[in-house]
Structure formats: structure tokens, C-alpha cells
Amino acid sequence: MLATNSSVIELENLQKIYHAGEVEIRAVDGVSLRIGRGEFVAIMGSSGSGKSTLMNTLGCLDQPTTGRYLLKGVDVAKLTRSELSQLRNQKIGFVFQSFNLLSRTTARENVELPLFYTNPHVPMRERQQRAIECLKKVGLGDRIHNHPNQLSGGQQQRVAIARALVNEPELVLADEPTGNLDTRTSIEVMELFKSLNDGGITIVMVTHEPDIAAYCKRIIVMRDGQVIRDEPNHSRLLAIEQMAQLS
Amino acid sequence: MKLLPMFTASVIKTALTTMIAFSALRRNKLRSTLTALGIIIGVASVITIMAIGRGTQQRIQDQISSLGSNLLIVFSKSRRDNATASVNHESSNLTIQDVEAIRREISSVKAVSPEVAQNVQALANGRNSMTTIVGVSPDYLRIRDWRLTSGSMFTERELRNAARVAVIGSQTARELFGPIDPVGQSVRIKNMPFTIIGLLESKGAGMGGANQDNRLIIPYTTAMRQLTGDEYPSLVMLQIRSAEFMSAAEEQITALLRQRHRLSDGRKNDFEIVNQKEIADTVENITSMITYLLGGIAGLSLLVGGIGIMNIMLVNVTERTREIGTRIAIGARPSDILLQFLIESITLSLIGGSAGVGLGYAASAACSMIPNFHPIVSTGSVILAFGISFAIGVFFGFYPARRAAHMNPIAALRFE
Numbered sequence: 001m002l003a004t005n006s007s008v009i010e011l012e013n014l015q016k017i018y019h020a021g022e023v024e025i026r027a028v029d030g031v032s033l034r035i036g037r038g039e040f041v042a043i044m045g046s047s048g049s050g051k052s053t054l055m056n057t058l059g060c061l062d063q064p065t066t067g068r069y070l071l072k073g074v075d076v077a078k079l080t081r082s083e084l085s086q087l088r089n090q091k092i093g094f095v096f097q098s099f100n101l102l103s104r105t106t107a108r109e110n111v112e113l114p115l116f117y118t119n120p121h122v123p124m125r126e127r128q129q130r131a132i133e134c135l136k137k138v139g140l141g142d143r144i145h146n147h148p149n150q151l152s153g154g155q156q157q158r159v160a161i162a163r164a165l166v167n168e169p170e171l172v173l174a175d176e177p178t179g180n181l182d183t184r185t186s187i188e189v190m191e192l193f194k195s196l197n198d199g200g201i202t203i204v205m206v207t208h209e210p211d212i213a214a215y216c217k218r219i220i221v222m223r224d225g226q227v228i229r230d231e232p233n234h235s236r237l238l239a240i241e242q243m244a245q246l247s
Numbered sequence: 248m249k250l251l252p253m254f255t256a257s258v259i260k261t262a263l264t265t266m267i268a269f270s271a272l273r274r275n276k277l278r279s280t281l282t283a284l285g286i287i288i289g290v291a292s293v294i295t296i297m298a299i300g301r302g303t304q305q306r307i308q309d310q311i312s313s314l315g316s317n318l319l320i321v322f323s324k325s326r327r328d329n330a331t332a333s334v335n336h337e338s339s340n341l342t343i344q345d346v347e348a349i350r351r352e353i354s355s356v357k358a359v360s361p362e363v364a365q366n367v368q369a370l371a372n373g374r375n376s377m378t379t380i381v382g383v384s385p386d387y388l389r390i391r392d393w394r395l396t397s398g399s400m401f402t403e404r405e406l407r408n409a410a411r412v413a414v415i416g417s418q419t420a421r422e423l424f425g426p427i428d429p430v431g432q433s434v435r436i437k438n439m440p441f442t443i444i445g446l447l448e449s450k451g452a453g454m455g456g457a458n459q460d461n462r463l464i465i466p467y468t469t470a471m472r473q474l475t476g477d478e479y480p481s482l483v484m485l486q487i488r489s490a491e492f493m494s495a496a497e498e499q500i501t502a503l504l505r506q507r508h509r510l511s512d513g514r515k516n517d518f519e520i521v522n523q524k525e526i527a528d529t530v531e532n533i534t535s536m537i538t539y540l541l542g543g544i545a546g547l548s549l550l551v552g553g554i555g556i557m558n559i560m561l562v563n564v565t566e567r568t569r570e571i572g573t574r575i576a577i578g579a580r581p582s583d584i585l586l587q588f589l590i591e592s593i594t595l596s597l598i599g600g601s602a603g604v605g606l607g608y609a610a611s612a613a614c615s616m617i618p619n620f621h622p623i624v625s626t627g628s629v630i631l632a633f634g635i636s637f638a639i640g641v642f643f644g645f646y647p648a649r650r651a652a653h654m655n656p657i658a659a660l661r662f663e
């Protein structure tokens with residue numbers, strides 16, 4: 001069990017089956033994985049291959065049909081709903097393709113949001129300070145009072161990343177975080193992820209684009225709910241350099 | 248031991264959730280206002296109607312109590328019912344002897360006075376005034392709880408002597424003598440001079456709105472023998488020692504009068520006794536019934552307001568599906584979401600409730616400018632209004648809030 005201690009994620013024969021009428025859809029079909037601390041993983045694969053379903057399970061938003069999921073050695077299936085909420089709140093940061101920021105709410109208030117649900121209670125002053133710190137970390141220290149509609153797509157996604165970071169999670173899950181961004185802002189966001197990962201945060205992200213996946217240290221490819229390839233990204237540093245020149 | 252931190256935590260939680268709910272309402276000011284409008288109008292109309300009802304009730308009660316306290320009034324039936332007046336005239340009338348018998352024999356009677364009345368023209372100082380002479384006994388003012396601002400009431404001796412003395416009502420005094428004290432002055436009624444010995448304090452309108460300050464109160468002996476020619480008093484007023492003896496006294500008087508009028512067992516009373524408390528109770532019952540009925544009808548608009556809140560909360564929940572999904576993803580529990588939307592709807596209806604109370608006060612104040620309307624906004628109805636608003640917020644907010652709380656976060660995050 002020593003290995004478990006340093007792994008953030010351990011999946012054993014994970015399966016998620018949906019029933020659409022008569023038809024049985026195996027969205028995730030027997031995935032076994034181990035993701036260690038400090039990894040930076042890209043999950044690739046064509047549309048419908050089960051990437052989002054896998055991510056939702058990793059994020060404890062969904063329960064697998066069969067199989068086991070250990071998050072930091074804890075069997076997630078044994079936790080209550082309320083414990084799962086706290087787990088998502090404190091151990092996992094979510095970044096979505098469509099940002100999902102609250103409109104008519106400032107950047108700082110958006111970043112503060114997870115802290116409202118943190119147990120034990122985080123005092124207001126601390127909430128605000130931590131939100132501002134995180135916004136500075138993503139390079140938006142001068143935009144704390146802006147509303148989402150006053151920010152560009154890349155900036156909005158950086159606010160969302162700050163929100164994912166505000167509770168200092170060990171794991172950041174990002175489902176197509178650059179899907180709504182142009183190449184240049186995608187590179188900005190990936191540079192940010194890279195620096196977070198350099199700081200020790202484990203990142204698992206879904207992407208379609210090989211250029212984006214190139215930033216990651218490990219690339220997993222799925223098809224029909226199964227992992228068909230799982231290998232380290234040897235050409236990473238070279239690719240990053242080339243990408244940096246692009247922008 | 249663990250209770251206090253748990254309590255503190257839930258207070259903090261509620262406060263935080265309230266803040267979240269407030270900011271959501273602020274983001275949609277116009278919609279929040281329009282939604283609250285139903286509650287505002289409902290609460291305002293309930294409060295105004297209750298205020299008008301209470302005001303009317305108070306006014307009627309004031310008029311009833313202006314008669315005096317612990318009062319019984321005995322009417323003779325033939326007097327009240329003119330159609331049967333000629334039948335059996337002699338035996339069906341109350342007499343002065345009846346009055347004396349009541350005074351002598353019924354111990355709980357504290358004061359008694361017959362009453363005869365007639366409208367006359369009074370002359371003094373070359374001025375005249377239409378007034379009502381009321382022939383009574385010296386006890387009359389005590390029975391009616393009526394005080395003098397100057398002078399004194401006539402005495403038993405003046406009553407026995409049928410003296411031409413009068414106690415004057417404030418309005419009649421003003422009409423005849425202007426601002427000067429009328430005590431000691433003389434007034435002519437049907438060419439007979441009367442000396443004014445007392446001035447009554449102003450009493451305002453009595454039951455049925457009759458002016459009570461337009462009076463000349465004189466001994467009944469003088470009135471019956473010299474002015475009206477009546478043989479019988481039209482009614483007898485009695486004051487009972489205390490409220491608890493009222494019904495016993497009523498029974499005793501009935502027995503006494505039946506005996507004196509020689510009514511055999513099968514026959515109906517030829518007189519009628521009216522109990523002041525009974526009138527007051529009846530009037531109170533009727534007016535509060537009407538008030539609650541109208542208040543209830545106005546309350547129906549609160550129901551409409553509540554449905555409005557439910558409707559807008561459902562729209563809110565649907566519109567904010569992604570927000571709900573995001574909140575759940577970042578750590579909100581279903582109970583947090585439930586509480587958030589519940590507090591939103593409660594806040595909405597309480598804001599509506601307070602605005603409604605304000606509007607209700609304003610409408611009541613406006614109504615008090617209408618003659619004979621004197622609305623009284625009671626604390627009770629304000630508390631009731633707030634309570635109902637709160638209940639509406641909970642009741643009509645619960646279903647939308649539950650819907651939000653039970654959303655599947657994955658579906659919610661995918662929602663377009």
C-alpha cells in the first residue's frame with residue numbers, strides 16, 4: 001500500500017454504463033489508472049470516447065457503475081454526500097470549458113465562491129484576501145472588481161482557474177479548458193497550468209488538440225470508453241518552446 | 248457541550264447563505280420588485296381593511312360606552328311599538344311607580360332615572376336654538392357618566408318640587424349664550440322661564456350619530472307636568488353596581504315588572520330590557536366577523552402573490568441551472584442550495600411584506616380623510632402580515648428550491 005500514498009488517483013476497472021432506452025452505453029468501459037502527485041496528464045480521444053464521463057467520476061460528480069476509485073487512498077464510494085461536497089471543495093479544483101462564472105458578480109466574488117462552502121467557516125477578510133492573492137497568481141491583480149462581461153475569454157478562464165485554486169487543492173480537473181479560446185489565449189492558459197504544475201499541483205485535463213496536449217507530461221488516449229494509449233510526453237519541452245514562439 | 252459551536256456554525260451558514268441570496272436578488276432588481284408587488288398589494292390591503300374594521304369597531308364601541316357603564320335600559324313595548332300602542336294602554340306602560348319600585352326593591356341597582364324627551368325651541372338673549380329637553384332624575388348624569396364643566400345638577404328636592412331648573416348641553420349653551428358661562432342665566436321654553444344651574448361637558452355624537460350636546464336636562468316631574476304632558480316615561484335607565492350583577496339584575500327587574508303589571512305566566516313581557524354589554528358584544532361580534540371576512544378576501548391576493556413568487560423562483564432556478572451546477576461542483580451541498588433559494592424567496596416575500604405594511608399605513612392614513620372612517624392599524628395585524636409573508640416565502644419557495652437542490656450537477660453544467 002506504499003504506492004497508494006504517493007498516488008492522487010487510483011482507478012480499478014472503472015465502468016460507467018448509461019441506459020438510453022433499450023440501448024446500453026458503456027461511456028467508460030473498464031479503465032484502470034494510477035495518477036501520482038505532481039503529474040500533468042492530458043486525456044485525448046474523439047468526441048464520445050468517454051473523456052468527460054471519466055472526468056466527472058474523477059471529480060466525484062458522478063458515481064461509477066462498477067469499479068473502484070481511490071482519491072488519495074480514500075474509497076470515494078464510502079463517503080456521504082456531504083463528505084463528497086467537502087472533498088470537491090477542498091481537494092479538487094474544477095475548470096470548465098465554458099468558464100461558468102457568475103455574471104454580474106465581480107472577479108473577486110467569483111473566486112471567493114468556493115470558500116463560502118468551506119467547513120470550517122472562512123472569515124470574510126480571509127476569503128477576500130485569498131481571492132485577491134489567487135487573482136494575482138493568474139495575472140489578474142488589476143481586474144479584481146471587473147465583471148465577467150468586462151473580461152476577455154482568456155481572462156475569464158483565468159478567473160475560473162483562480163477560483164479552482166482558491167482552496168489550495170491538490171488536484172485540478174479541467175475538461176477542455178481551452179475549447180472556447182483562440183490559439184494565443186490557449187497558450188496563455190497552458191503556460192499558467194504549467195507554472196501551477198511546476199508548483200506541485202496535480203493536473204488532469206481533457207483536450208482535443210495535440211498542441212495543447214503537448215504541454216502535459218503524460219498523454220492518455222481513449223476510444224469507446226477504454227484507454228488505448230497511455231505514455232509519457234517525451235517531446236514536451238521542445239513542443240512548449242515551439243508553442244511559445246507562436247504567440 | 249457541542250451544541251453551541253454547532254449552533255454558531257449554523258448561524259454563520261445561514262448568514263452566508265443570506266448574503267448569497269441577497270446578491271442574487273440585487274442582480275435582478277426589476278424582476279424582484281415586480282415579483283414582490285403581489286405580496287405588497289396583498290399585505291397592504293389586508294392591513295388597510297383590518298385597520299378600517301378596527302377603527303369602525305372602536306368608534307361603535309366608543310358610542311356604546313358613551314351611554315355610561317353597566318347600563319340597563321327598560322323600554323315599554325307599547326311605547327316602542329306604535330301599532331299596539333292603543334291596545335291595553337294602561338297596563339302596558341312603565342310608570343313612575345315602577346321606577347320607584349325598582350329603586351326600592353332591587354339592591355344591585357345603583358342609580359335609576361326615567362327619561363322623557365321632546366324637541367323644543369329654547370329662547371334666551373334674543374337668540375333661539377332647536378334643542379331637546381330631557382326630563383330625568385338627579386341620578387341621570389351619574390348613570391350616563393356625564394360630567395359638568397360648571398354649576399351643579401338639580402337635587403331631589405328640586406325634582407319633588409318640579410322646579411324650573413335646567414342643565415344645559417355645551418352646543419345649546421354656545422348657541423344661546425356664546426362663550427360666556429350660562430350658569431345663572433335664564434332660558435325660555437314654551438314661554439316658561441328656566442334657570443340654568445349647570446353646564447355639561449361636551450360628549451359628541453351618541454349611538455346612531457345623534458348629537459348629545461344639544462340638550463336641556465330638567466327634572467322629569469317638571470317635564471311631564473309642565474311641558475310634555477306625558478303620563479309615562481318613555482324609558483328607564485338603570486346603572487347596576489358592577490358588571491357581574493347585570494344578568495341577575497335583569498332577571499329581578501323582569502320578575503318585579505311582570506308582577507307589577509300582573510302578567511300571568513303564559514303572557515309575554517310588555518316591556519323590554521336592553522343590556523349595554525349585550526349590545527356591545529353583539530356589535531363587536533358582527534364587526535369583527537365582517538373585518539375578518541374582508542381581511543380573508545384581501546388575503547386571497549396574498550395567495551396570488553405567493554404563486555407569483557413560486558413562478559418567478561422556478562424561472563430563476565431554470566435560468567441559473569449552470570450556476571447551480573457550478574456551485575455543486577465547487578462544494579455546495581444540496582442543503583446549501585435549498586437554503587439559498589429558500590432564503591431568496593423568503594427575502595423576496597418579506598421585502599414585499601414590509602413594503603406592504605408601509606403601503607398599508609399610507610392607505611390607512613389616506614382613508615382617515617374620508618368622513619366616518621377612522622382606521623386603526625394594530626400591531627397585531629402588522630405582525631400577522633409579516634408572519635404570513637414569511638410563511639408564503641417558505642411555502643411557495645420550497646418547491647423551486649427543492650428542484651434546485653436535487654439537480655444533477657453534470658446535467659446542470661451541460662445545460663444550455
Ligand SMILES: Nc1ncnc2c1ncn2[C@@H]1O[C@H](COP(=O)(O)OP(=O)(O)O)[C@@H](O)[C@H]1O
Nearest residue numbers: 018020025027046047048049050051052053054
Ligand atoms: N447522461 C447520459 N445519458 C446517456 N448517455 C450518456 C450520458 N452522458 C454521456 N453519455 C454517452 O456516453 C458516451 C461518452 O460521452 P462523454 O463522456 O461526454 O464523451 P466525450 O467527453 O469524450 O466526448 C457518449 O456516447 C455519450 O453519448
Ligand SMILES: [Mg+2]
Nearest residue numbers: 051052053175
Ligand atoms: Mg466531453
